[in-house]
Amino acid sequence: KNEVEQSPQNLTAQEGEFITINCSYSVGISALHWLQQHPGGGIVSLFMLSSGKKKHGRLIATINIQEKHSSLHITASHPRDSAVYICAVRSLAGNQFYFGTGTSLTVIP
Amino acid sequence: DGGITQSPKYLFRKEGQNVTLSCEQNLNHDAMYWYRQDPGQGLRLIYYSQIVNDFQKGDIAEGYSVSREKKESFPLTVTSAQKNPTAFYLCASSKDRAYEQYFGPGTRLTVT
Numbered sequence: 001k002n003e004v005e006q007s008p009q010n011l012t013a014q015e016g017e018f019i020t021i022n023c024s025y026s027v028g029i030s031a032l033h034w035l036q037q038h039p040g041g042g043i044v045s046l047f048m049l050s051s052g053k054k055k056h057g058r059l060i061a062t063i064n065i066q067e068k069h070s071s072l073h074i075t076a077s078h079p080r081d082s083a084v085y086i087c088a089v090r091s092l093a094g095n096q097f098y099f100g101t102g103t104s105l106t107v108i109p
Numbered sequence: 110d111g112g113i114t115q116s117p118k119y120l121f122r123k124e125g126q127n128v129t130l131s132c133e134q135n136l137n138h139d140a141m142y143w144y145r146q147d148p149g150q151g152l153r154l155i156y157y158s159q160i161v162n163d164f165q166k167g168d169i170a171e172g173y174s175v176s177r178e179k180k181e182s183f184p185l186t187v188t189s190a191q192k193n194p195t196a197f198y199l200c201a202s203s204k205d206r207a208y209e210q211y212f213g214p215g216t217r218l219t220v221t
Contacts, residue, residue, distance in 0.1 A: 031207075033210075041199075041217070042215060043199060044212070095206060097152075101151045102151070
């Protein structure tokens with residue numbers, strides 16, 4: 001059983017669409033991370049959050065600690081947003097990270 | 110420019126050979142990590158180090174070894190004991206374990 005589950009696994013959208021990627025986790029956490037992995041393989045950290053909501057440009061991340069759920073939203077999607085988005089959580093003790101398997105997003109012009 | 114570098118980007122080896130993957134950071138971070146990524150699976154932690162001259166095994170340490178002689182450097186050796194070494198290897202660093210991790214560009218290792 002995976003401690004972190006993401007949905008959907010794959011997502012194709014038209015340019016301009018609003019996109020939501022979901023993450024559910026089963027362990028107590030001290031923080032949740034959203035990461036972006038481009039086709040070349042490098043990973044960039046998008047958000048680290050432990051409560052509420054964060055916004056950066058067209059990206060919004062929310063977390064509901066009681067429901068153990070987080071969402072990543074992309075507004076006005078663009079082909080350059082095409083990437084794999086990975087949810088990761090840090091355990092309460094801070095000494096373990098658990099990673100989801102990722103959501104592969106393709107935005108078509 | 111601060112960041113993490115990994116070299117080489119692609120590495121090919123014959124079965125039975127040890128191979129060392131390089132990871133260097135100039136972010137002045139104390140903690141460094143090695144992850145392995147396989148298709149359809151989440152990242153899995155191989156080893157991590159919270160401070161120079163100290164490192165801990167992660168979830169899949171068997172067949173791997175590391176050293177941390179300098180703060181900036183955390184090389185990973187994939188030994189011939191690793192049964193399935195072909196994978197994408199990612200190095201990361203953070204200020205300490207409670208902080209956000211920064212990732213290197215990765216090394217894709219193919220063993221035939």
